Amino acid sequence: MKTSAGDIQFFNTLTREKEKFVPLEKGKAKMYTCGPTVYDFAHIGNFRAFLFEDLLRRWLEYRGFKVTQVMNLTDVDDRTIDAARKLGIPLEQHTAQFIQAFFEDINALNIEKAEHYPRATEHVPEMVALIKKLVEKGYAYRGEDGSIYYDISKFKDYGKLSKFKVTELKAGARVKVDEYEKAEARDFALWKAWDEGDGEVFWETDIGKGRPGWHIECSAMSMKYLGETLDVHTGGVDNMFPHHENEIAQSEAATGKKFVNYWLHNEHLLVEGKRMGKRFGNYYTLRDLIKLGYDPKAVRYLLLSTHYSQQFNFTFEGLEAAKNAIERLTNFMYRLLEADGKGGGEKIAALMNRVEKEFGEAMDDDLNISLALASLFEFVREVNSLLGNNMLSKEEARGVHSLMVGFDRVLGVVGEVQGEEKLPKEAEELIHRREEARRAKDWKTADQIRQQLAVMGIIIEDTPQGLKWRIEKGQNV
């Protein structure tokens, strides 16, 4: 059975084909994952992207790769400046609270930490250096307004990611020619000369007073932390053009090297069939959902359970289903801890081999999570059946448990399942009284006590092997 890395395939936007993942350096994966623009709370559509990136990261780790992930925090751009201006507070003060909120949210969603979270405002010198290089090489020019633009006609491969033809863009009806003073409408700003709208937000640099354009931060920061060429770059489909296209243009023009080997793009989240977006007002933040009583883990499961390249329609019905699916997995983990049966021998070993193989092959195939989950649930059902027949020894159950923990290191939805929990004294007392009541067939008292314990967050179950209890997690939500 194959459990080693080497067979992972990704759908590469650059080639529009599934390709075997071959890293630059054996056993290592360098990824640049698009992060948030911190002008407001991120919504769950944003989190779909971050969850996809998390799944990708976790899968590479599962396959033994040492991952170096960079996630940028865009803390200076038109929107952050506008938002701070409207509130009349300094830019840093405005973005700080949303950076903090962002980390709280990804923590709640059990998203693994990236190695680096570079902020645009802290990398202006790197960006300026890159822009200077592009000017020197003749890829950029200064416009009449003092801003510096990238001349895409100089970059032969422009459009290779999004498959747009430059000439068509030029003639495109929606190009806003008035927006900037550009020699050609399709050129984009590398450096924006200060104007009144920027207020206090500007840097005095060799290339003038102003601020960086949007795209340059990703080129500069990925180079700084990952080198001139990286393995994987991810982001939402909306960023494919122009953002990622421009990143390629900037980076490859500056270095003369290929910027990214594998481009992965996640599709959008829809709400009631329409794209979720801040400009449409039909969005939920994670905080909204938590306020409504939903577990962030359910949100995680829901957003993860559909392949990243599919548009996904968010519904509360789906969220409910996700919650129940996690519960099934969690219950399974508890049952494993309690198992103490005769032993299933060959059967359980075969089941474990199969699920490990199927789960792995599915995930290797461009993170086919649906198929991976299918094999996982099938496994759960079959092992549950063995458990029901008391056919699983303590030893075997422990083996299954650690296998499941391994899967959950990828999925991140179950979390710690503790066997040895402490029961409050009064609860112990109540359980004792209930047992007595049951022995006396005083069902009314027994049910009353069970209800009382439930209010305390303690779940009681009567099984053929005797009474079982556990403390309900997430009572606070």
Next chain:
RNA sequence: GCUGGGGUGGCCGAACGGUUCAGGCGGCGGCCUGCAGAGCCGCUGUAUGUGGGUUCAAUUCCCAUCCCCAGCUCCA
């Protein structure tokens, strides 16, 4: 207009030329249980937008057609 992604059972979602078209959720019934919970088993009537074609065989390939969604200068 140009460039992409889709249309699969009550809902969500795999598979993509061939054993019964996974799996989850929901519903119903059964087993177990004092009841409940968990779990297991069964069922959820001919599920692949429509019309053609290729093929021994199509959800899967081809053609046509309808519908939905997205991108097209700063929205993940």
